[in-house]
Each structure stands twice: as C-alpha cells, then as structure tokens.
Amino acid sequence: MPDSANSKPVLNTHAEGEHPPHSLPGSTAPATQGADKASTASHPHDSKPDPTTGGEKGILHPSDGKAPGATREELLSGKNSSQDAERGLPTASATSASQQPSSEKPQLPALVKTLRSNLRQYPDFPQPGILFEDILPLFASPKLFETLLTALELLITSHLGKDPRIDVVVGLESRGFLFGPALALRLGAGFVPVRKPGKLPGTVKSVGFQKEYGGDSFEMQADAVKSGQRVLIADDIIATGGSAAAAGDLVRQLGGELVGYVFMMELEFLKGRDKLDVEVFTLFSGQEEGLDSKAKDSESKETEQEREQKRVKMSGNKAEEVEFPMGMIKEPADDWDNWRNSWGNWLVFFLLSLLALICSILSLWPQPIGNLVRRSTDGLTTDWPFWIVVGAMHQVRLAPYTPHNGSRKSMLMLSQVGGGVLMASSKVIQDQFEARKGGWAIIGHENLGLFGLILPLHAMILGLTTLVQTNLLPPRTSKLSQTSSVLIWLCVAASVASLLAIPLTSKRQLSMDGDGWWQWVDLVSLLMIYALVVATDSFN
Ligand SMILES: O=P(O)(O)OC[C@H]1O[C@H](OP(=O)(O)OP(=O)(O)O)[C@H](O)[C@@H]1O
C-alpha cells in the first residue's frame, strides 16, 4: 500500500489568494481529519434548517433568495445570482471550478459547511442500531446540488491536480448514481455504473462483499472500463468500506487504473478507508457528534454509548476493525460472526446443513416406506404431503432472499411455511431478506443454495410417491378425496415449475420489481398455501 493511500484530504483552510498549488498525492501531507472538521466542530445543530419545512422553501424556490445553497456562478464568482435565476438566466456555467481564476475560487470549507447543514439523520434505519445519514436534501435543491459538485470538484483537483486526468468516474448503485454522472461531466470524464446483481446486460464481472448493514454483490459490464483507463470511484458514503473495496476489485479486474475514491461522507469509526489502497477523498466525516437534536427528541432515548455499541454490532464481520470506546467490552458475537463468515468455516456450515437436510428428508420417509412394506396405506396421515410440498415451494422461493450460511438456513427450513406466507404477502419482508442475501454459488445462481434445488425435487418425488401409493396400495381406509388428489397434483406441478424456474432465472436477479419470474413463483406458492388450507379442511 502506498504511503499516501491512507492519507486523508487536507482541509483547505487557506484564503482564496493563499490557495496552495495543486499537488499530486505523493506530495500531499497526510491529514487526520476530513474536509468538514473545521466547520462541523462549530456547527450548531439547532440552527440546522429543516429541508422539509421552512428552510426548504428557499431551496425549492430559489427566487426567494433564502436558499441555503448557491448557484454555480455565485459559487464561482462570489456574487449572488438569484435575481438572474429569477429572470430565467442560466445559473450554471460549463466552466470547471479548477479553471476559475484563483481570486474567484470558492472556498471548500464554506461549501462543506453549507452542505453539511442540510444533511439529515435517521436513527434505526434501515435496521436497529444504524444511524442513517440522509444526503437526499442536497439533491432536492439545484443550488445545493451545484454546491456539492463544486465542492467535490475542488476536493479532487486540490489532490490530483488541476487536470486530474480521470477517464472514467465509476458510480456505485444507487446513491453513487445521484452525482456520479454530473461529477464525471465536470471532470471531463465518462461515467460507468457499478450495479447490484442481475441489472446489467451482456457479459458482466461480479464480486460479493459485506457492508454496514448486510451482504450484497456488485456487477460491472466486462467492457465498461478499458485497459489502462484512469478511474475514480464515486459514492455517497463510505462506512465499512466493503462496497468501495468490491468496486475497486471490479475496476482492476477490468484492467482499469484505480486513481482514487471520492465520497460525500465517511463514517470514520468504521475505518472503511483502511480497506482501500488508493487515495480517499471525503467532504464530511459523520457520526462523531451522534444524533442531531431533532432526531434525538423524536426518535430515541438511547445514550450515545448504547448507540455506538449497537453500531459496532451491526457492522458484522468488520467488528475487529472497529475501535471500541473506552470501557466497552468486545462481544463474543462479533468473534462468532467473524468465524462464521470466514471461508474456511463455510465448509463446516455446509456439511452441517447437508446433515440437517438428510435428517429432515429421512424423517419424512418412514410413512411411505412403511406403506410399501405393509403393502397398505393404513394409517396414512393425509395432510403431510401438502405441508412438505408447499414447504418446499417456499424453501425454493425463500432461498434467494436468505443469508447463505447453513445454520440460519436450517432454521428457516423449520419456519418456511409461515415465512413463506409472510414473504408472499409483504414487500417489506422481501426487501429485508433481499438486503441480507450474501453469496455462495452452488448451482450456478449466486442466490440459490443447495436446498433450493433438493427440496422441491424431493417434494416432487414424495408427492408422486404418495399419490401412487394411495391409488395403488390396498386397503384405502384413508383414501384421499378427489379434491385432495387434485391439490396434491397441483403441488407437484408447482414444484416442477419451481425447478424449471431455477435454470430459467439463473442468469438474472429474481426480480422483486415486477418483471421477474419469481413473481410468478410467489403467486403459485401463495395459491398453494390457500390450497393447503382447503385441502386440510377437507380431511376433517
Ligand atoms: O462502506 P459500506 O459498509 O460498504 O457501505 C456504504 C454503502 O452503503 C450504502 O449503499 P446501500 O447498499 O445502502 O445502497 P443504496 O445506495 O442503493 O441506498 C451507501 O450508498 C454505500 O454504497
């Protein structure tokens, strides 16, 4: 790792005329704070405008002159052009900030301060223990957006020089898409997206990773970056650094020269930049100050230490790299997570899962085997095939959404029917499962585990065996009703459909946004649940 790799951007506190000459990374003196430190330390929270209320009015209606941001020309010239904007004159120019005469250059700390005061925080989103940094208000206002771009451009050029020679800005889905293309234009570079799986056509490269709140994977089109192109990766936030490091891997796999990373915000306590081996530029560092007063009042009574403790827990297998506040004991759960997520122990979980699977399969067969030995279906409990088949349906449907380690998957097997009903009926739950999916590939789709293949196969065989036995073996004291037979056949057919869905969907994300085959599998499963209820009723 180069010496400069971990150096943080130097805060530009110089007056306009004193702006130091642009320097290359190697000549940049390492700093220990983000670009916003000077401004955030003194930033009074209670004066923070609420972009959803009065303060936002100015943002949405630039002509009233109250907007907290500034137009590009104001930024670059120091003059207020809101009257020009009112008269319909353009408020942005195509001139790069770095091309401005030095006497007209905006000061980075002032811009950062304005931007910072418009961020919002949400406790316990998207999971308990996460303090979510909401950057969206910066995009709701053209002036703030302009300010943001100028600040990022200044940040980059002050480190990489007036002409940073960036060929491609790579933006990470999805918040990296908000400003990546606009920043690319400012830098005279192209834009290339890094996307979540199954969204990009053609040949793609993919890589899995862990982030602050769960596992995920990224993909890039294989020809998106040409060999030797200088690439800057852009995203809104660096937390554990998992996303950024994975994107860096992809860029290098494609032959790109990774020049640096630019983030709007860094959650320093998670030490994400330690995972990155090129320069990292950030505008703000987040969460040293805890919640802002508004969030504190309305959302939580936790102490900051409790919150910190939770955040550490939520950072999953990154716990070792997290600094523990004084007096705090590192929890065994963190070691457990580290162990469980390591490659070596994946095998143990796999074998245990396989054992659990074999046991559960064997436990279902005494009845049909007994039938065969006795040449009779006497004592057949007619409802179990439904549960097996429907359960298997749900297992295959749940597989793409579940975390891929054996223990949790085995537990899920037990609750698959109940879980299936919830999954089928709640988008929120689907999203939460989706957020936790990770990836080991066993049958060609990174989201489908072994169970996803074996269970419906098994369900199909078991269902067919039951049908054959109940129809062929005498005496038929607990003969299935016609309705029940039809329902079993339907379940078998649905299992076959599930199996077919696997190869058909193996190259694409099992989409939850309306255009995926999985929607149909969900629907069929849900119908099977209803069928099960009707069928069970018909036995009584
Ligand atoms: O440093 P890390 O721990 O990897 O976390 C940072 C990533 O997490 C967020 O993305 P998220 O996956 O929530 O997706 P979004 O941008 O689509 O909201 C954020 O936008 C970063 O990309």
Ligand SMILES: Nc1ncnc2[nH]cnc12
């Ligand atoms: N705390 C956080 N807030 C917003 N985005 C994030 N991405 C990862 N951690 C985040």
